[in-house]
Amino acid sequence: MSERKKLILIDGNSITYRAFFALPLLSTAGGRHTNAAYGFTMMLLRLLQDERPTHVAVAFDKGKTTFRHEFFEDYKGTREKTPNELSEQFPIVRDVLDAFGIIHLELEGYEADDIIGTLSRQAEQEGYETLVVSGDKDLLQLVSEHVHAILTRKGITETERYDPEKVKERYGLTPQQIVDLKGLMGDSSDNIPGVPGVGEKTALKLLHEFGTMEAVLENLDKVPGKKLQEKLAEHRKDALLSKKLATIFREVPLDVTLDQLTYRGFDKSRVRETFKQYEFKSLLNKLAEEGGEETAPPNGDTVDLAVEIVEAEELSRILADLPDTVGVQFDYAGHYHRAALNGVALGAPDRAWYVAFAEGTVPEALQPFFANGDKQKVFFDVKAAVYMLRDRQMGLGGRTFDVLLASYLLNPQDGTPKLEEIIARELNWSVPALKTDKKSPEPTLAERADFYGKIASALCRLQPKLDEQMRRQEVHSLYQDLELKLAYVLAEMEYQGVKVDTDRLRQIGQELSEKIERLTGEIYELAGTEFNINSPKQLGEILFDKMGLPTQKKTKTGYSTSADVLEKLAPFSEIVQKILDFRQLGKLQSTYVEGLLKVVREDTGKVHTSFNQATTATGRLSSTEPNLQNIPIRMEEGRRLRQAFVPSEAGWKMLAADYSQIELRILAHISGDESLIDAFANDMDIHTRTASDVFEVPADQVTPEMRRAAKAVNFGIVYGISDYGLSQNLNIPRKQAAEFIENYFAKFPGVKRYMEEVVVQARKDGYVTTLLNRRRYLPDLHSSNYNVRSFAERAAQNTRVQGSAADIIKLAMIRIAEELEKRCLKSRMLLQVHDELVFEVPEDELDTMKQLVPDIMEHAVKLDVPLKVDVAYGDTWYDAK
The missing domain is CATH 1.10.150.20 (5' to 3' exonuclease, C-terminal subdomain)
Known part of the structure; x- marks a missing residue:
């Protein structure tokens, strides 16, 4: 039994255009319009889910001039200029397709229709079932027993599926007669002239009787009506030209084969990042609900590489034979803060080795390799490696290279780089994903070794390529002297964590609950009734229908009660400010009090945030799990949350140093x-x-x-x-x-x-x-x-x-860490929050740190104006102000 092959061919221009006019003008927070790209993506997801294709391609028009202009200069000459709001979205559509791993095609001199026509012809010859998706009924001429079409009818949500029988039912024609129909009636949208005065109804009557347009023109004396005969005779050349213009050319010289259009599903993480980038929030939710198809690695050549599983006693032999540069990939799952190490893979360009760890313990023979050694060790994330080794009382020394940081510095606009995407882009390698979800059986040792070994080898190969690119783009010194050094500093800060007084935090939570309860009563009293304050619908009815406050803007579901709307209304009524306070206190309670209590580690009594070094386009650090940079401090209640952050040693103080107006x-x-x-x-x-x-x-x-x-x-x-x-x-x-x-x-x-x-x-x-x-x-x-x-x-x-500003504080952090080590000080750097650094300091080092920290921060770089740092200390972070 032959393998089922199903090809979907999408008319990219047509679907994007229809989506643009079908949906309201959406845009990202940065002002980039996205409604057409969003609509296109919505349809794409539905097609992939409903049709389950084995092959997919999307065709686009290339430029304004095609071969049709050679014999009709005014082809599509009446079309209005594409709105800027639409034309700017085609790159987004292409980004979406790249994320899904779907090939998109365009060729100078040809239209998307011609590319689709050529591929559908080839697919039919090779036994594929093909589905053409468009908003243009011209493509019905391609329909056959094995080529069907989906045409949008209204917007992009209502569609109609056509096979030869459906075409016959709708028009009384065969698919091949669609070009005859177009020849007679023309098409004003493409400036195809046709025969003036001949509309669809007349053209269909003629074709039902004569079969083809040429037969109509050859039998004018049999055409009913003298006037129609004269029009057909007078515009004979126009009719023939129109049919020629409407006929899809199916011999486009494409340099792509059907095999290259293979679709194996999409990489959910890559699609998710693209959806986040363009703020496709509802599609993100849909992706989460459906589970996606986390199956396909990026396009590329499958890696054929020998991976040897090495026993601990054989390590000395392997380590002696390693090349000068070695890719290193730890085998672990989840977040590296809580990871159990199963093993490690070491990779050369043409082979790799995998070492399993007994009960998560790093073999003793590997410790000198990590601690120093003469080999350059290439990691995807040096910070994670330092943390995991530090957690096992081991150090990472010698020469290291960080693929994550290098790729980030080369492409900062892309956000956090994904390893599989870097491998695919730089090496054209495809490493099949290792199934680790609950539905899949536990990977065998051989499967883990194969996967991590190939990753380690890829890391080894990436190092010289990325190193050269950084030198070419003049960011190598930034990488070597700032970002790589900072990775070690941040790993130590993450490992140390920050002590949380949970009793104090719960007390703050209780005080917030009492304030929220009191506010709730006051809001009910002012409203004259009880209602769900967290319900925008009920709140809108109270404020605008019952209390008659001036409406600002409406949404599809009712009145808008967003923060910006309420802030404008606050001067009109006492209840509005109380609602704003209610929301702020509620967020403090749920996000920060309850949220922080959930992430305090039982073994340390601390929170261990992750500092994200390769995320923002400006180079600023961010903080997650938990986010300690976003604790709101404009409200006193928010500032008081800092009272729960205390030194981890008795008698120590919290010290904060903050750049002033940097x-x-x-x-x-x-x-x-x-x-x-x-x-x-x-x-x-x-x-x-x-x-x-x-x-x-x-x-x-x-x-x-x-x-x-x-x-x-x-x-x-x-x-x-x-x-x-x-x-x-x-x-x-x-x-x-x-x-x-x-x-x-x-x-x-x-x-x-x-x-x-x-x-x-x-x-x-x-x-x-x-x-x-x-x-x-x-x-x-x-x-x-x-x-x-x-x-x-x-x-x-x-x-x-x-x-x-971000670079300066990073430089200061590195120099402070170096000075603490050089002077053998016990003080620890714990947090970086925007322009502020937070430390825990023994009392006998306070005078030293009050002088040392601002001195380094103020002299991190030389500017034409002095940098100024404010320093304070106290028993809690709150007191260090």
């Missing part, structure tokens, strides 16, 4: 603005100085409102704030906000010049760099869409500032 100081340095430099050089309050300059009053006459406005514009400028954004922040008219920004730039012309010049340079280079030469690529600077382009311009302006 981003504004960097802005002064890189813009060279004389007024800004002068303010910092003279240690003036920068917000008072700005208010004094902009409002043209002496510093001692600056009011709190003036300073608040100046502070908003100072920090807003760093993030590329608009007049609209500033008006929202300060609750002032947009015109007044625009004047304020204009006045600011008049007083600080160097800042304005920098803002303009950095965009021009970034557009020329394709990227922007930080003071330490970190790059961020910004292809959207050339977008024809204003919103997308504006977002990229703001990113160019603030990345140089934010990224430089």
Whole structure:
């Protein structure tokens, strides 16, 4: 019995176009429109689920000129220009297809229809069942016994499936007669002339009687109606031309075979990351509900590699024969903080070895290899390796290479790199996934050895390629001197963790519960009834229907009660501020009190956060499991959560060191603005100085409102704030906000010049760099869409500032860690939270640390303005302020 082969061919332009006009104009937080790409993806998921194809391809038009223009210059000449909001989404659609591992095709001089026609012909000859998906009924001419079509009928949700019988039922024609129909009636959307006055009804009558268009033209005397005869005779050439234009060309010279269109399912993690990137939230939920098809590795050549399973007693022989550079991949599952080590694979370019660990214990013979050794050890994540070895009282020394950090520095705009994607992109290798879910049987030792051995070999091969690319892109020193060194520092911080006073945390939780309960009663009293405060529908009915507050905006399900809406309503009614407080306290209770209690480790009494070094485009660190950087400190109740973070040793203190206005100081340095430099050089309050300059009053006459406005514009400028954004922040008219920004730039012309010049340079280079030469690529600077382009311009302006701030604190962390070790101090660095570093310090080292930490932080780099660090200490993190 022959293997079932089912090919789906999707008309990419047609489906994307229909999705664009079928769905409301959606966009990401950054302003990039996504409705067409979202609709396309929604249909793609449904097709893959319902049809279960073995082969898939998507065809796109390539350029505006095709071979049809050679014999009809005005082909498609009446079409309106594609909206920018739509054209900018085709790259997103291609990104989605890449994530799914689906090939997309286009060829100069041909249309998507022609590519689909050619592939469907080849597939039919080779015994495939083929399904063509489009919104264009022209493709019905391809329908046959083994080629069926799905056409969108209304938007993209209503579709109709066609086989030859369905075409006959709908038109009374065979699929081959569809081009005759088009020849007679023409198509205004493609500017195909046809015969004037002949519509679908007349054309069908003629074809039902005569069979083909040529037969109609040859039998004009038998055509009913003198007027119709004359039209057909007069426009004979137009009819023949129209049929020729409508006929799909099925001999396109494609350089792809049907085998290359093989589809084995998609890699769920890769698709998930793409959905996150474009904020396809409901599709993310759908992916989670359905479980996806986590089966297919990225396209590439299957690795054929010998992997030897080595017993512990044979290790000496293997270690002696290893090459100078060795790929190292630990065999573990889950998060590396809690991982049980099953073994390790060591890889050379052409072979690999796997060593199983007895009861998770690293063999003694391997310890010198990890601790120092003369071999360069290549990991995917050095920080994870350092942590796991540290957790087993072992060190990682000697030369190391981190594929994760190298790939991140080369492609920071892609987010956290995935190992399988790096391997596929750089080596064109495909390593089949190791099944470790509950539904699959436990992998055998041989299967684990094969999988991890191939990964280790790939790591070994990746090292020289990535190293060379970093040197070429001039980020090698950033990698070697900053990011790689920082990985060791962060691993130690993660290992140390932060002590949590759980009794104090529960007490804070109890106090929050009491406040929430009191607020609930007050809200019910003001509303005159009890209701579910967490229900947007019920809350909307109370505020707008019952209490008559002015409505701001509506959603499909009713009134919007989002935070921005409620903040605008707060001045109108006391109940609104109480609802905002209720929400904030509820989040503190659930996310931070209950959330933190769940992740305190029983064995250490600490939380051990993970610092993500390869995530943000600006180079800033992030924190997860738990996120200790996002504890809200604007509310006193949020700040008080820090009372639960305490030293792990009796008699020690918590010490916090915080850069003061580091981003504004960097802005002064890189813009060279004389007024800004002068303010910092003279240690003036920068917000008072700005208010004094902009409002043209002496510093001692600056009011709190003036300073608040100046502070908003100072920090807003760093993030590329608009007049609209500033008006929202300060609750002032947009015109007044625009004047304020204009006045600011008049007083600080160097800042304005920098803002303009950095965009021009970034557009020329394709990227922007930080003071330490970190790059961020910004292809959207050339977008024809204003919103997308504006977002990229703001990113160019603030990345140089934010990224430089991130680099500076990283450099300070490395130097502090080195100094602590050099001086044999017992003090420990525990946390990095934006511009702040947190330590636990023995009392007899307090004086040393109060001087040492700010000195290193303030002299991490030399700027045209001084860096300033505020230091405080106390019994808890809260007290260190």
